Amino acid sequence: MVMQPLVTIIIPSYNHAQYIEQAIQSVLDQTYPNIELVIVDDGSKDNSHEVIKKYLHHPNVTAFLNTENSGQSAAFKQGLRNSSGKYVCFLPSDDWYLPEKTKKQVAKFETCDPGVGVVYCRGKRYFDDTGAYKDVTLPVFTGWVAEKFITWGPFVYPVTPLFKREAFEKAQLNEIYKAEGEAVYINIAMHYRFEYVDELLAVMRDHSYNIGKDVEVMHAEV
Numbered sequence: 010m011v012m013q014p015l016v017t018i019i020i021p022s023y024n025h026a027q028y029i030e031q032a033i034q035s036v037l038d039q040t041y042p043n044i045e046l047v048i049v050d051d052g053s054k055d056n057s058h059e060v061i062k063k064y065l066h067h068p069n070v071t072a073f074l075n076t077e078n079s080g081q082s083a084a085f086k087q088g089l090r091n092s093s094g095k096y097v098c099f100l101p102s103d104d105w106y107l108p109e110k111t112k113k114q115v116a117k118f119e120t121c122d123p124g125v126g127v128v129y130c131r132g133k134r135y136f137d138d139t140g141a142y143k144d145v146t147l148p149v150f151t152g153w154v155a156e157k158f159i160t161w162g163p164f165v166y167p168v169t170p171l172f173k174r175e176a177f178e179k180a181q182l183n184e185i186y187k188a189e190g191e192a193v194y195i196n197i198a199m200h201y202r203f204e205y206v207d208e209l210l211a212v213m214r215d216h217s218y219n220i221g222k223d224v225e226v227m228h229a230e231v
Contacts, residue, residue: 013043014119016111017094017174021084022050022102026057028214029102033064036100041111046070047088048102052078057102089177097172103214104168110210114171117206126176126201127194131209132166137216144209151205155198165194165203168211176201 018036022029029048036046048064050057052075064070073087085099096118100106114128121128134143147164150157157164180196 014095016044016115017092017097018044018046018100019085019088020048020100020102021081022048022053022057024053024055025102026055026060029057030060031105032100032102035105038108039111040108041115044069045092045094047092048072049084049088050074051084052076095174097174105212107210113206113208113210117204121204124202125204126173126197127170127203128206129165129170130206132169132211132213133209135212135214137214149205152202154203155195158195158198168213
């Protein structure tokens with residue numbers, strides 16, 4: 010029997026004690042069997058560490074409970090250094106995956122040629138204050154898409170991409186930034202092609218603590 014490739018899912022966590030359990034459980038509930046989950050807590054001041062410790066008994070879970078806050082890019086790089094999956098994805102601790110996400114995206118990757126570095130998919134948004142969901146409609150671009158990022162803008166729903174690990178060797182994350190955002194997609198698109206799974210497989214949570222709503226952080230990093 011051929012072993013299915015290992016997938017690393019990295020959850021960077023910061024002050025999301027009320028949300029991270031759903032994120033973790035969504036990874037453990039994936040129908041794809043060969044997953045390692047790496048949780049990197051970035052110096053949370055709430056009880057995130059206590060929540061995360063409940064999962065340390067799981068054989069596929071590794072956690073780093075840092076005491077200093079260094080930002081998402083630094084947390085993701087720490088996760089990369091301490092993992093070994095052929096494919097890697099990044100799950101913010103307030104969002105979650107639907108059960109078939111990893112299986113569907115790995116299947117797509119395994120049928121693509123080696124020039125593909127990212128497989129993304131459809132997602133939806135959950136509004137914490139109302140409990141409502143909203144499907145997100147974005148254009149779909151595949152192949153060499155760097156120009157599309159520049160001329161159209163961000164079209165990859167941030168919670169959805171699955172990356173080939175080697176892509177981060179050519180497009181390294183910058184630890185200077187607290188929230189590097191879509192810039193990493195442009196960097197990767199200079200070296201790799203993008204592909205797409207036309208299924209809704211991930212959910213982003215909208216709430217008052219989203220880092221994208223932190224105007225001071227985002228303005229400082231423009």
